[in-house]
Amino acid sequence: IDERDPAYLFGQVITRLKKLKIERGMLRLILAHPKAYSKKKYFLKKNLNASFPGMLGETYEQMLAYYLKKDLAECDIVLDLHSISASSGVDMCITTSMSEKHKNLIKKIRIERVMYADPKHIPYARSTLIDHVPCGVSLEYFTDEGKKKAQNRAFRDVCRILDSFGLRSKVKESVKDKKVLFTLIDTIELPSKKYVPNKALREAGKIYKGTKLASFKKKAVYASSNFYPLLLKKRLDTQGSTRLCFVAEKSIF
Secondary structure, X not given: OOOOOOOOHHHHHHHHHOOOOOOOOOOOOOOOOHHHHXXXXXXXXXXXXXXXXXXXXXOHHHHHHHHHHHHHOOOOOEEEEEEEOOOOOXXXXXXXXXXXXXXXXXXXXXXXEEEEOOOOOOHHHHHOHHHHOOOEEEEEEEOOOOHHHHHHHHHHHHHHHHHHOOOXXXXXXXXXXXXXXXXXXXXXXXXXXXXXXXXXXXOOOOEOOOOEEEEEOOEEEEOOOOEEEEOOOOOOOOOOOOEEEEEEEEEEO
């Protein structure tokens, strides 16, 4: 678990999961960044989920990523839990592969919205934890409507996945809900961090060619084609990148 809200959210999920009775296989629970957790921070020097495959002798996060990758190499399934703040107000599952094994895992997850970040097209995906384990997905929980609600959804989702693989009892067939798949194909980068995103834009809401995306004084950036925005920023962080959002295509599977 990579902790965005160290004061409360997913540390509590781990505490609840530890109380489960596992009858088959093994459940490993890892708080990925205990130092940041103890300091009530997201990270110390660098975002851990942008530090893979990791290396020794660099930042603490890169060293941690190096050992986590080795530690998780023998795990059949890895669930990486995160919190997210998005204008759409829904949870999301992120994957960097659409192999049959990944598809089977995704179908066992309650979350309807799936974001596919193919590392061939989205270089950032290569630095995430889930791209360096045999079969892993990131589960992003919307917290703006309450941390306790997000915690409960995360706990129920993990339990459902454990049950579908038979870890708590004999295998229970999960409901194979239809998924809305957003395949990332590009990013929208703004000229500078001074640009203000268009408040009318909505996460995963279709944007048409010619729509104003952001503006600064008398300058503006417009959509060059139709697309769906994913991980849309409401404002640019002065410490972050100039990326406004990811560009995605939408389908059902």
